[in-house]
Amino acid sequence: MFLELKRAIKYGLKVFKQNLGLGFINLFVFSITLFLCTLFFFSGKVGGILIKNLKEKADISVYFKEEVPKEEIFKIKEELLKIQGVEKVEFISKDENLEKFRKKHEKDFIILEALETVGNPFFDSLSVYVKEAQNLEGVLEFLKGKKDLIQEEDYSEKKSTIEKIFKISKNIQKGLFFTSLFFIIVSCLIVFFTVHLTILNQKEEITVQKLVGASNFNILFPFLFQEILWAFLGVLVAILSFALLLKFLTPYTIFILPEIQIFDIFKNNLFKILGLNFLIALVLAFVSTFFATKRYL
Amino acid sequence: MIVFEKVTKVYTLKNKEKVLALKDVSFKIEDQELVLLVGKCGCGKSTVLKLILGEEKPTSGRVLIDNQEVPKMKNGTLAKLRRKIGVVFQDYKLLSQRNVFENVSFVMEMTGFSDKEIKKEVPEILEIVGLENKMHHFPDELSQGEKQKLCIARAIAHRPKILLADEPVGNLDGETTLEILRIFKKINSELKTTVVIATHYQEVVNFFKSRILNLKKGELIYDGPYKKIII
Numbered sequence: 001m002f003l004e005l006k007r008a009i010k011y012g013l014k015v016f017k018q019n020l021g022l023g024f025i026n027l028f029v030f031s032i033t034l035f036l037c038t039l040f041f042f043s044g045k046v047g048g049i050l051i052k053n054l055k056e057k058a059d060i061s062v063y064f065k066e067e068v069p070k071e072e073i074f075k076i077k078e079e080l081l082k083i084q085g086v087e088k089v090e091f092i093s094k095d096e097n098l099e100k101f102r103k104k105h106e107k108d109f110i111i112l113e114a115l116e117t118v119g120n121p122f123f124d125s126l127s128v129y130v131k132e133a134q135n136l137e138g139v140l141e142f143l144k145g146k147k148d149l150i151q152e153e154d155y156s157e158k159k160s161t162i163e164k165i166f167k168i169s170k171n172i173q174k175g176l177f178f179t180s181l182f183f184i185i186v187s188c189l190i191v192f193f194t195v196h197l198t199i200l201n202q203k204e205e206i207t208v209q210k211l212v213g214a215s216n217f218n219i220l221f222p223f224l225f226q227e228i229l230w231a232f233l234g235v236l237v238a239i240l241s242f243a244l245l246l247k248f249l250t251p252y253t254i255f256i257l258p259e260i261q262i263f264d265i266f267k268n269n270l271f272k273i274l275g276l277n278f279l280i281a282l283v284l285a286f287v288s289t290f291f292a293t294k295r296y297l
Numbered sequence: 298m299i300v301f302e303k304v305t306k307v308y309t310l311k312n313k314e315k316v317l318a319l320k321d322v323s324f325k326i327e328d329q330e331l332v333l334l335v336g337k338c339g340c341g342k343s344t345v346l347k348l349i350l351g352e353e354k355p356t357s358g359r360v361l362i363d364n365q366e367v368p369k370m371k372n373g374t375l376a377k378l379r380r381k382i383g384v385v386f387q388d389y390k391l392l393s394q395r396n397v398f399e400n401v402s403f404v405m406e407m408t409g410f411s412d413k414e415i416k417k418e419v420p421e422i423l424e425i426v427g428l429e430n431k432m433h434h435f436p437d438e439l440s441q442g443e444k445q446k447l448c449i450a451r452a453i454a455h456r457p458k459i460l461l462a463d464e465p466v467g468n469l470d471g472e473t474t475l476e477i478l479r480i481f482k483k484i485n486s487e488l489k490t491t492v493v494i495a496t497h498y499q500e501v502v503n504f505f506k507s508r509i510l511n512l513k514k515g516e517l518i519y520d521g522p523y524k525k526i527i528i
Binding site for chain 1: 350352372373376377378379380382384386390391392393394403404406407408411412451
């Protein structure tokens, strides 16, 4: 078996060298396919961060009366966390609220002066984050029972914004999923037909090999090996061109998405992207070669 | 042993027209025999060889090799059977992407020869057929005669149990023809290989003076020892 494998690899390398012309078409198609896969994996990541950032803005703040002790607020925090769909509850003390406000208006001297006069007008508060807009119903229901302790909450004024944010997030997720699915299917078909074309070119060779006693392994493996080589080269080309594209786009995206450094996201996910690309390349090479040679085996 | 039992083969052409290639052909070829399959062009000689090799399936009847029905063999079993058969194809069927050396070594690799044996034996075989100086040439760089010689070298390289030759000397000059026919005779007598040669050359029949299967329009009209026949 080892000898057979060694010979098949040797022949695979030879076929690889002999079919460089057609192979470059293979490389081109693999690169485009893998580039698209990378693009959609990456858009998923960026989309995820965007959605997370958006959802962070979709919180409701509950301000507690001056006399409510912190222990009581922490108890409420724990109870809120138990409600279905609540993702995160953050306690912000009245001093932190004041500090946040100061930072937000650090250039507005009138407001800062007024603050000096009145002291700290803020209250201790809880910021509640939920997974879906409809989860807020349960939170509001719970808070109704605690209205003696609550100074105010801002749900009613934020209601339409929160619902819009959740709607947009859902649409982004749906859009990304269907676009990537479409492109991956189209790319797979293109790879399959290109591999099929390469093998069609070798139809006579396969027929003769069969007549002189070659097994399916003897016939299939050199083609598979050749396709795997092109696929792996395709991974390198795809990743390199994607990295270059991101490097080029980063200065422009900072204007649109200032909170996201796209090249850093790429760097942090490089191993995941490489792994995913190698996996897709391997599966594509294997499935395409198998189906393209199947009718001749 | 090769057995044909009432074998009929009908080809369907692209225009759906049916062509009868063999009709109720029955014969037995014992191990180590040398048999000449003779008849005019289009009489069914190549079809007989194709049925033995499993390249074609009979329309009716049975084709057996060592008691195993060839048409019913699965891919793996058929590949194993083919490794025991050496074939000189009429249209050569050479591996166009492999050079002369590799065309011969390919079948040796399939049949488990070591790299060392291949390195030693392939040049020897190529010397026998006179291709020792063309080892690195590709099939499309060879003349018709050289292609035929290469096809013969490939057929005998792995010392097959059965050797099928379809018009093996059609494109060779007189001297080489004689040399090749002597090789076939030697393979049969020394290596105990069963040899089936399809030919329409009277000279080949007269050279071997062996058992004859004479086909005419797909029918077996004579099965017996050598006699002077007019093809």
